[in-house]
Amino acid sequence: MKYKDIINKMTLEEKASLMSGKDFWQTQDVERLGIPNIYLADGPHGIRKQKDAADHLGLNPSIPATCFPTAATVANSWNEELGEKMGEYLGEEAVTQKVNVLLGPGINMKRSPLAGRNFEYFSEDPYLAGKLAASMIKGIQSHGISACVKHFAVNNQEERRMSIDTVVDERTLREIYLTAFEIAVMEGKTKTVMSAYNMLNGEYTNENTHLMREILRDEWNFEGVVVTDWGGSNDRVAGLVAGNELEMPTTAGETNKEIVAAIQAGKIKEEVLDECVDRLLDLIFTTQEAFNKPTKEFDVQNHHQMAQVVAEESIVLLKNDENILPLPKGKKVAVIGDFAKEARYQGAGSSIVNPTTLENTLESLEEAGINSIGFEQGFDRYGKKNNTLMKKAVALAEKADVVLVYIGLDEVTEAEGLDRQNMSIPQNQIELVNALYEVNPNIVAILSCGAAVELPFVNKVKGLLHAYLSGQAGAKAILRILAGDVSPSGKLAETYPIRYEDTPAYHQFPGKEVSVEYREGPFIGYRYYDTANVNVLYPFGYGLSYTTFEYTNMNLSKDGATFTITNTGKVAGREAAQLYVGCSSDAIFRPKKELKGFTKVFLYPGESKTVTIPFDDKTFRYFNVVTNKWEIEEAEYVIMIGASSADIRLEESLFVEGTGAPLPYEKEKLPSYYSGKASNVTLAEFENLLGHKVPEAKWDRTKPLGYNDTIAQCQYAKGMFARFAFKAIKFSHSFLWKIGKRSTANLIMMSVYHMPFRGMARMTGGIMNMPMLDGVLMIVNGQFFKGLRHVLRERKKMLKAAKGEGIINASSSSKGEVL
Incomplete structure (x- = not known):
């Protein structure tokens, strides 16, 4: 151990105290030994x-x-x-x-x-x-x-x-x-x-x-x-x-006492705790060194510029019919869509950042050299139909040479703690695009969202630029691409299916009660679509540029693939070249191809570069469930270099020696996996893959509710009060959603509805402990007055103990949710 001398000086209680937070964001300190909090x-x-x-x-x-x-x-x-x-x-x-x-x-x-x-x-x-x-x-x-x-x-x-x-x-x-x-x-x-x-x-x-x-x-x-x-x-x-050093946030010392009691009772050895303390001390002391030097404020503008550079290289051009982009100078441009006025630039939940500044599309048009003839909101961002907004947008579009329409998903649809209900964007946005198309076919859609969506309007637009969630400088980055100051070089890191029903986990997502079964096995994303021959709208790795690239002269060695990329267009640009590997043997089921390497190259017009994508320890391996380790199957492998998973430009075969491991599967028992058509696997076949029975996926509604049951399960609780509380929660969510308080409605679902009961103790920073929770569960399970007395008694005990130990929980007034 690195910190044996310090650990030997610590009491058992001090060691245990380091294993959970001091409050919601800080670890505990031990002042007498010079151990700071982080x-x-x-x-x-x-x-x-x-x-x-x-x-x-x-x-x-x-x-x-x-x-x-x-x-x-x-x-x-x-x-x-x-x-x-x-x-x-x-x-x-x-x-x-x-x-x-x-x-x-x-x-x-x-x-x-x-x-x-x-x-x-x-x-x-x-x-x-x-x-x-x-x-x-x-x-x-x-x-x-x-x-x-x-x-x-x-x-x-x-x-x-x-x-x-x-x-x-x-x-x-x-x-x-x-x-x-x-x-x-x-x-x-x-x-x-x-x-x-x-x-x-x-x-x-x-x-x-x-x-x-x-x-x-x-x-x-x-x-x-x-x-x-x-x-x-x-x-x-x-x-x-199991080796979990730090529990966050604080539990006001409750779980530290559990650790001390377990060691004193001989359930675990103190050496187990010492090992965890040693690793945590290493994190504390090594990261604290970062603050020993004098620190100065970071350059806000420089960092903002970096955010713009990242956005410019990450935005994806999905469609560019008739080379509608970049926008020709002097063209009259109508800007339409609520997301042009108020950008959708980050997700919702624990990752929300308070930006140092925020670029605005409408304020940046002139600087970008775009000749805007006006802006119309066009739609309500939360999906409510508004014919007046649509009519104004259509009237503006009629006067323009090109229409820029900013569409996407709103902040409450993509949020931590909640899954989306479908792959659609709001119908009012689709109807807007259809209406604009009737008066002006020269439409460029700028899409902002953090995941794949269905695009039923794609044939009504000539240009489609996917900005994803491009940060505080995203608005300006988008305009620089639209104006041609930057050639787009982003390529999709996920497949865009035509419809949600085509996705491999469609029948098994999400798990609604006890469990979620991953019956599709390794066939997720392009691994499924390519192997099962399912048509997609935009494949994995796909993205257009304002220039063109040619791939030539592929040479294979045992160490990697070398080839030449040439910029055959008229503007400078970057190209992300991708290496895929497929195994010619069918003895072990595999996807048709898998990404095993990539590189990104900047080229001026007419310039060529020879690049090598090396093989590594992951290039040919698969995990063998019989030997319980990584193995290599001896076979011919197809080495593919592509501009996307569906656009393979170069291809050669390479024989690879194997590790001689036994075959892990009986082919006839796993037909869906060997065909790759694994989107609707039967329970029996999935159990053959697992090697054991699948656990019961439904709640046992006959048992009393316990620590790890969720508040949503109060719908069938024995206690009348619990069932009433469940109905009140459901009503509150529905009511708040209808009156437009959607973020608050989401908060109820995330921090109450799907919360397990133990969260009342683990997430409240010491306001409630586990003995009090026992009383809550008595109430839930039909013993209202007994449970209430128990809660009050344990609360009194907790406050008395806290006062006696001089514990002040600085964070007990704040309730928190998840990271």
Whole structure:
């Protein structure tokens, strides 16, 4: 141990006190031994350190910080160097604000387009997500602080996220849902990992020894700190045994006492605690060094300019019929759409950043050289029909040479804690585009949202520019692309299906009660569409430019693929070239092709560059469930170089020697997986893949409700008061939604409806403890007066104990939610 001398001087109680927060954002300190507290803050795309009372919902304002594009946007850059540079800027701002641990990046897979937090995640592909995350981590940690990769692992839905059991086979787990984390840990060297809320195959992730010890610690040699998602601790002692150092936020000492009691009773050895304390002390002392040097305020304008550069390289041009873009000088342009007036530039929830400045489209048109003849709102951003707005927009469009229509999803549709109900954008926006088309076919749509949407209007527009959520400088970045000052180079990091029903998880998303089954196995995103021959609107890796690129002269070696890219157009531009690998053998089921490398090249008109995409330890591997390790199948492999997953420009075969592992599957028992048509797998076939029975997916409505049941389950509780409370919550949500208080309505669903009962103790910073919760559960389960007496008695005991110990919980007046 690095800090054995300090640990030997600590009392058992002091050691345990370090294992949970001091308040909502800080760790505990031990003043007599010179152990300071450290500060953790949200930061996937900008620092969110709050000035006043702490909460996790973004209700209280945070210190102004640069709002960079979200991960879903940055992924479209396909540029590791850019990701590292953005990380450096984030790290600099974190040091300025005295933040030791920046809670990001988020790297969960986009299993379904409807997952509410997709805007905060990179991709449907683990290799792309892992590489970009590793680069961002390096940038953040170059300043001496820590990044925190989240949410580990298989956290792919928001509904019931604090209690849902994710059922996934081991091979899919390793190849799809853990590979990005593996890259982030082993290549990015992240110092901190955040465990996810959900269960994985029957165990909460932060208690899952297979995940936390066998894989994270033993295989990946992770020596850093694991922190729970806020309120994500279930059994604190089990979490400690699994190697979960830090529980956040504070529980006012309650769980620390559980650790002390477990050691005193001989349930766990004190050495287990010492190991965790040692790793946490290392994080504390090494990150504190970042603040030893004199710090100065960061250059706000310089950071804003960096946010613009990231946005410019991440925006994707999806359609450009008749070369409608870039806009010719002098053309009369009508600007239409509520998102032009008030940009949709970031997600909602714990990642909300208070930007240092915010570019405005309407105020930047003249600077961009765009000849605007006027602006009309066109639609209500929350979907309410308004014929007056539409008529005014149509009248303006009639007078224009080109119409720019800014459309997308609103802030309450894409939000942490909630999944989207469908893949549609509001009908009033679609009707607006149809109406504009009737009077002016020269339409360019600028789309702003953080995940895939259906685009039924795509044939009514000549140009389609996808801005995603492009940060505080996004408005100006969009205009520079529209005007031709920048040639677009973003490419999709996720597939755009034609309709939601075509998606592989359509029948299994989300899990509504006890569990969610990942029956599609490894066939998510393009892995499914390409293998099952499902038509898509825009494929993975797709994006247009104002120039053209030619790929030639491919040469393979055992170390990688070398080829030449030439800019055959008339303007300078960047091209993201992608390496895919497919196995010619059918002995083991696999996707038709998988991304195994990429590079981004800048070329002037007529310029050629020879580039190499190297092979690595992930190029040919698969996870064998018989040997329980990574193996290589001996076979011919097709090496493909493409401009997208559907636009393969160069292709050659390469024989690769294998590791001689036994075949892991009986082909005849897994027909859906061997065909790749895995969107509607039967229970029996999925159980064959899993190797065991699937747990019951429905709630047992005969049992009393317990700690890990959700407040939504009060609908069938024995207690009349609980059933009434459930109806009141449902009514409140419905009423608030109808009167336009949609953010508040969402808050009810996220922080009340889907919250497990244990969250009352884990998320309230000491206002309620577990003995009090026992009384609440008595009320819920039909013992109203007994339960009420119990709550009041335990509350009195808690206050008396707190007074006796001199405990002042600075954060007890703030309720929080999740990271």
